[in-house]
Amino acid sequence: MRRILGVLSLAKKYGAAAVDEARAAALDMGVQEYRFVRRYLERCPQAPLSLQQVDPLIRELAQYRDFINYRTKEIEE
Numbered sequence: 001m002r003r004i005l006g007v008l009s010l011a012k013k014y015g016a017a018a019v020d021e022a023r024a025a026a027l028d029m030g031v032q033e034y035r036f037v038r039r040y041l042e043r044c045p046q047a048p049l050s051l052q053q054v055d056p057l058i059r060e061l062a063q064y065r066d067f068i069n070y071r072t073k074e075i076e077e
Contacts, residue, residue, distance in 0.1 A: 003034040014041045 011019045022040040026032065 006034050007037065010038060010041055 007019065010022075018041060019037065022037045022044075025040055026036045029036075
């Protein structure tokens with residue numbers, strides 16, 4: 001159970017795609033250990049989880065979409 005929770009925490013930290021890549025490498029090498037997956041992720045540089053900017057000034061895309069829809073309705077009327 002602890003290994004499963006460990007893999008889930010690795011997915012939160014490194015992203016699911018990176019964990020899948022590490023898991024696939026472990027299976028290719030015939031290694032079935034959590035420790036291998038953890039070390040693989042620690043040693044292999046990964047791309048950032050996402051390219052999102054987190055800033056209070058940047059709104060959700062849905063808000064921009066709604067604003068544009070609202071403004072275009074005003075112009076049409």
